[in-house]
Amino acid sequence: PAFISTMHPPRRVVIAGLGVVAPNGVGKEAFWRASSSGISGIEHVQRFSRMELPVVAAGEASDFKVEQYLERKLVNRTDRMTHMALAAAQEAIEDAQLSFAHEQLDRVGTVVANTMGGLNYVIQQMEALYVRGPRSMSAYTAIAWLQVANAAQISVRYGLQGYCKAPVNDLAGGLDALGTAYRAISRGVADVIIAGGSEALLHPSMLLLLAQSGYCVTGDDPRAYRPFDRRASGLILAEGAGICILEEYEHALRRGAPIYGELVGYAQTNDAHGLLAAPANGSRYARAISSAMQEAGLSAADIGYFSLDGRAIPAADAAEADALNRVFGADLETLPVSVPRSMLGHSFAAAGAIDTITALLALHHGTIPPTINCEQLDPRYQFRPIREAGTPLARQAVVLGSRSLNGTNSVLVLKKVQA
Secondary structure, eight states, X not given: OTTSOOSSOOOOEEEEEXXXXXXXXXXXXXXXXXXXXXXXXXXXXXXXOOTTOSBOEEEOOTTOOGGGTSOHHHHHHSOHHXXXXXXXXXXXXXXXXXXXXXXXXXXXXXXXXXXSOSHHHHHHHHXXXXXXXXGGSOTTHHHHTSTTHHHHHHXXXXXXXXXXXXXXXXXXXXXXXXXXXXXXXXXXXXXXXXXXXXXXXXXXXXXXXXXXXXXXXXXXXXTOOOTTBTTOOOBXXXXXXXXXXXXXXXXXXXXXXXXXXXXXXXXXXXXXXXXXXOOSSOHHHHHHHHHHHHHHTOOGGXXXXXXXXXXOOHHHHHHHHHHHHHHHGGGXXXXXXXXXXXXXXXXXXXXXHHHHHXXXXXXXXXXXXXXXSOOSBOTTOSOXXXXXXXXEOOSSEEEEXXXXXXXXXXXXXXXXXXX
């Protein structure tokens, strides 16, 4: 837009705080202990009866205790997705040592992605309506189910008056939220943005729909999420939240904030296939990867590992492998790649944000998180995912890829901060 000045160079954007609610750990320490060791959080669903569902394994955040974060009144007025978003935001804010009393609140924003809204809350209220009558349905249903509820509740809780968005882009939403916040800070719209994604999709109806669509693997095997394996037959659904504190570099330095890494590239393209089958090649995804790396000024030699989308649907995995071939060519054989979410399941809009937290902790600790369940690598692929826990991360950057069901390709690049 004409009102945005292009006379000044983009501002540097760093990540100064992390908060995570994941199936294998709540809080960055517990989450990293599990993820760096290859410990899975996928198990048989415990929260509701599995009845005759074709899917009984999922990534359930069973260690999450909402009463440790929220008062009962707010819990009753909001969906589980918002409970996890608020908890992850609280963890990230505390981790960043961020005090809003010392900030201009109109320069602090919120960008939190979500796909399906407050699914559990709205279904519960619909049941109340039809079983017990109109007086039993909560008036808070009108706002609790909206995708924007997470960003709105975070903003309300902390009195934030700045930039606010809620990206809705199914599986790619989490990376889009971080990319959107990165762009906003770099062009001077905000100094600090609470950004990430939250999703609470574990409900019998969603498990049934995804199984019938062919996206979700069926059966009861918690190890059945096998990206790039010759037995791959779909993803395993998960819930969770990942929140990062994005901050302008000089602003972070002035207040002595802990800095995990710098956001240096973001790109998005679209295959535009809609409800049709995804294309067999990864040309548009390859363009997103190349564009993000070009913006970051990095080559294959700089990448500590590539965090793959790894959907475990054979056609999707083949297209991702094709994209990597197009971008890296002969360098692909030595490029470290991994699918850390194989330990968690796919949490839709939260997945990219949790992957980003994994990558930042990997840079911080110098260790690549492993891919699990891929014991029979498909011989068509010219790369070998990291499968051993404790593999050193020797380079300065991580590239993350995420793709939506309808064709969006989103790529984010992080690197260690250099003065």
